[in-house]
Each structure stands twice: as structure tokens, then as C-alpha cells.
Amino acid sequence: MLPEAFRVQLGIDKGTDIEIYMDGDAIVVEKYVRGCIFCGITEGTIAYQGQLICKSCIVEMAVCCSEEYPLRVRGLKSGEIPVVV
Numbered sequence: 001m002l003p004e005a006f007r008v009q010l011g012i013d014k015g016t017d018i019e020i021y022m023d024g025d026a027i028v029v030e031k032y033v034r035g036c037i038f039c040g041i042t043e044g045t046i047a048y049q050g051q052l053i054c055k056s057c058i059v060e061m062a063v064c065c066s067e068e069y070p071l072r073v074r075g076l077k078s079g080e081i082p083v084v085v
């Protein structure tokens with residue numbers, strides 16, 4: 001049973017499912033999440049490194065990793081040279 005002080009600090013209500021697992025030498029206690037760790041969606045998730053991730057979050061991460069992403073953030077197209085003000 002999780003001490004009340006821990007539950008309050010972690011925002012875990014009474015009756016909420018929790019998950020306890022080992023991570024190296026540490027014992028980790030967290031809310032039991034059945035869906036994507038980023039958006040919480042439960043459909044079409046893929047297990048990776050012990051976590052569930054949905055396909056749209058994987059695509060978003062791939063876009064963030066692409067070389068063009070910093071240009072997209074600034075509203076530029078590939079090949080345009082950003083103007084430093």
C-alpha cells in the first residue's frame with residue numbers, strides 16, 4: 001500500500017491503479033498507464049523500451065528529428081535561408 005503522503009505528492013487518487021517495477025537498482029512506483037506515454041491514446045500503440053507509444057507520436061518524433069524541422073518551426077520551406085534579425 002502506497003503511503004498517503006506519496007499519493008498526494010504524486011497526484012494519485014485512492015483506488016487508482018499503480019504500477020511497481022524495477023529500473024536498475026531503483027523501485028519505481030507510478031500510475032498505471034495503459035496507453036501512449038505521450039498522448040494517452042490506447043489504440044495502435046507499440047511497445048518500445050518498456051513503454052507504449054502510439055504511431056502518431058512516433059511520426060511526430062520522426063518529424064522533430066528531421067533536418068527540416070527547425071525550418072518548419074520558423075515557417076520556412078526547405079531551401080529558404082532564414083533571415084537573422
Ligand SMILES: [Zn+2]
Binds near residue numbers: 038053058
Ligand atoms: Zn501518442
